[in-house]
Amino acid sequence: MQHIISIGDFDRDAIDRLLDHAGQIDKKQFDAHALEGKILAVLFFEPSTRTRLSFESAIARLGGTSVSVGSMEACSMAKGETLADTIRVVSGYADAIVIRHPREGAARLAAEFSTVPVINAGDGAGQHPSQTLLDLYTIRQSMPIDGTDVALIGDLRYGRTAHSLASALSLYDVRLHTLCPTGLELPATLAERLAEKGMEIIAHDSIDEIIGDMDVLYVTRIQRERFPDSASYFNVTSSYRISPELLAGAKDNLIVLHPLPRVDEIDPRVDASPHAKYFEQSHNGVPVRMAMLMQVMQ
Amino acid sequence: MQHIISIGDFDRDAIDRLLDHAGQIDKKQFDAHALEGKILAVLFFEPSTRTRLSFESAIARLGGTSVSVGSMEACSMAKGETLADTIRVVSGYADAIVIRHPREGAARLAAEFSTVPVINAGDGAGQHPSQTLLDLYTIRQSMPIDGTDVALIGDLRYGRTAHSLASALSLYDVRLHTLCPTGLELPATLAERLAEKGMEIIAHDSIDEIIGDMDVLYVTRIQRERFPDSASYFNVTSSYRISPELLAGAKDNLIVLHPLPRVDEIDPRVDASPHAKYFEQSHNGVPVRMAMLMQVMQ
Amino acid sequence: MQHIISIGDFDRDAIDRLLDHAGQIDKKQFDAHALEGKILAVLFFEPSTRTRLSFESAIARLGGTSVSVGSMEACSMAKGETLADTIRVVSGYADAIVIRHPREGAARLAAEFSTVPVINAGDGAGQHPSQTLLDLYTIRQSMPIDGTDVALIGDLRYGRTAHSLASALSLYDVRLHTLCPTGLELPATLAERLAEKGMEIIAHDSIDEIIGDMDVLYVTRIQRERFPDSASYFNVTSSYRISPELLAGAKDNLIVLHPLPRVDEIDPRVDASPHAKYFEQSHNGVPVRMAMLMQVMQ
Secondary structure, three states: OOOEOOHHHOOHHHHHHHHHHHHHHHOOOOOOOOOOOOEEEEEEOOOOHHHHHHHHHHHHHOOOEEEEEOHHHHHHHHOOOOHHHHHHHHOOOOOEEEEEEOOOOHHHHHHHHOOOOEEEEEEOOOOOHHHHHHHHHHHHHHOOOOOOEEEEEOOOOOOHHHHHHHHHHOOOOOEEEEEOOOOOOOOHHHHHHHHHOOOEEEEOOOOOOOHHHOOEEEEOOOOHHHOOOHHHHHHHHHHHOEOHHHHOOOOOOOEEEOOOOOOOOEOHHHHHOOOEOHHHHHHOHHHHHHHHHHHHHO | OOOEOOHHHOOHHHHHHHHHHHHHHHOOOOOOOOOOOOEEEEEEOOOOHHHHHHHHHHHHHOOOEEEEEOHHHHHHHHOOOOHHHHHHHHOOOOOEEEEEEOOOOHHHHHHHHOOOOEEEEEEOOOOOHHHHHHHHHHHHHHOOOOOOEEEEEOOOOOOHHHHHHHHHHOOOOOEEEEEOOOOOOOOHHHHHHHHHOOOEEEEOOOOOOOHHHOOEEEEOOOOHHHOOOHHHHHHHHHHHOEOHHHHOOOOOOOEEEOOOOOOOOEOHHHHHOOOEOHHHHHHOHHHHHHHHHHHHHO | OOOEOOHHHOOHHHHHHHHHHHHHHHOOOOOOOOOOOOEEEEEEOOOOHHHHHHHHHHHHHOOOEEEEEOHHHHHHHHOOOOHHHHHHHHOOOOOEEEEEEOOOOHHHHHHHHOOOOEEEEEEOOOOOHHHHHHHHHHHHHHOOOOOOEEEEEOOOOOOHHHHHHHHHHOOOOOEEEEEOOOOOOOOHHHHHHHHHOOOEEEEOOOOOOOHHHOOEEEEOOOOHHHOOOHHHHHHHHHHHOEOHHHHOOOOOOOEEEOOOOOOOOEOHHHHHOOOEOHHHHHHOHHHHHHHHHHHHHO
């Protein structure tokens, strides 16, 4: 039995195979009855409608069924009960479990007690491997990952998706550029780990100075709660905002990604530009998650 | 790609074709695998369990799957995100979207940004076309719509279903009778529009004086909040209450409709009468919505 | 049309036939398309994620679809509306209804107004027949029910599952042993009814004195709210706690059951013991509910 808990459990070959499979699925080369009769339990202890819906769509596209537990329900289900017990019970109702949980490490704990495969759909500051896989998939749709210059922009301290993506990119020949407000830098331990793997990481102060050299801008949301007041929030976010004017100086094949939802980080006028790939990225969640489900449920 | 946003987008032929199709479905003349492999996203920014369930049943009867977002979830999904972005994301997960939203015009906006067909399941004081289609279908089950005398009873000012039905009936040869508390009359602009289409609209003060001439009573709920106190609410509603005693003076083939839930507007003793068609009307939501889904998803 | 409202509606033959059928299902001897095209409405006016999920899994395993209404939604659906009306509406959307309701007698009322079969998934202090059937099924997996000594332990006054199980066991040749805190004894009327059926019921003060003679320990949760303070709660519960030390004195084939969730009643070290059957018991909910659905929906 195989679980998918962390992107760190994948080597480069395993990632490439999974993304190749997702690519075939995207071209409609899959059996729409592959998981017929199978049940996926979607157990969300924390709301994430987007991720939930795309897993539910993925299992349906393969002929299977989902049974879902929303965040409030999940919490009341576990009230006074250990996560171990909840998982033991639910694993009797389904052929695989997708779990989202606010506590780091919860997915790995769930995997220990489950009698069916567990997929981590985000656990606190921990991992969110399906997001990272769809990020990589979206880059690959436009260009080979090797040899690219990727800029991570926004909240690099708390942004789980940026951490996971950086780790995965260290398996490839990628130069990492960082752009973030003071205090929201990449955690030192992560930066050290990436450097040990031979990744070059370059911090920048201004996006204008590097826009001409980048292949990928990976933009993440800066949460208003991180700032003492609205004025300083707007002051900071506006200096990282992606606009058509900024993109005028970019390479032709630069792509802009964002895990969504976006708020003020990307000007809506960018949506019409060929650089904008964030909605495709979101849609890619379905074929990538289909490939993940087939990997563990077949 | 076709959306269903307003009953006003349908001409009489289009309505009749759709209702004929619903009639065939009702006689079990349909392919139970017609929408196999298709996914319907049910996106409710406002609760309406009845409408949600009947859309979910409709897609299931046709072999498809639904993925649903309840009202609280939908609102948190859209928190800080534009409706346009939410729709762009969800349209990557499904083959069609049913949307319910508290803001008038939201469904038409959603249709602009969606890459898949959108069906309006009610947007604020706006439209609710599937309700109107099932209302018409229920009348047609008992009699030809042309030549009927239809009484709208209750809150005609805020009652969205009454407005939509009146508009649709103006496509037929129907005489419209109105009965409502002072202050809850049909909006003047709507009344003018109907009159321009040649519809005769007659306001009445008492239901007793017309009960012998009506073919259809379309009863809507009068909300207690519209009145200064309970006494005046009960005073008003009791004068519009449909009772077996009142129906004793009705034509044999008179039918009583109500979009439900009903509270005090219809005496439960009426339920057993052959005039009572409001539960059939509610059940008709399934074949009518099946016909709508086939129209846009096939 | 057949409803399943109370375990009391079953005679011993009917129970045995249903459990035999569940046993076949458990051995994968069933048609995975048996309920294809059928829709189960899952209408929960009170939260019970565990029960809901296992009904949803059961219908999915048989090829059917569920449409679900959660507790908050169900309550708002019924706001101002009678349960009779809600049921009449929902029975137009589905081929069967599973209902859970906080009010005793609600399921039987629902059955009166439904045009499709109704299954009671718990109504207040009333009945919860699917729980009792899976309890019996789990005992039967380990031993013939006839001739056993069964101990009910915990809150026997308010514990609906204990009441239902005791009633069902009175159809068999079972000796019933009770162990409970003062004030939480089996209701006198129930005890009399069981005695009239010829059941021997023996009350005990200490679990140690009987552990060597029991075949089944049926442990239920004692709710902290029943006690004036935490100290007296802990004092009482610790004296009923099932531990490996206690089980050292048990028969080899003793089984420990619990309707779950368990909190402090069973030491987690018991989980690894061959006596522990409470997770199997929970998993048995799926085949037993599949047999129930086939009985009423086919």
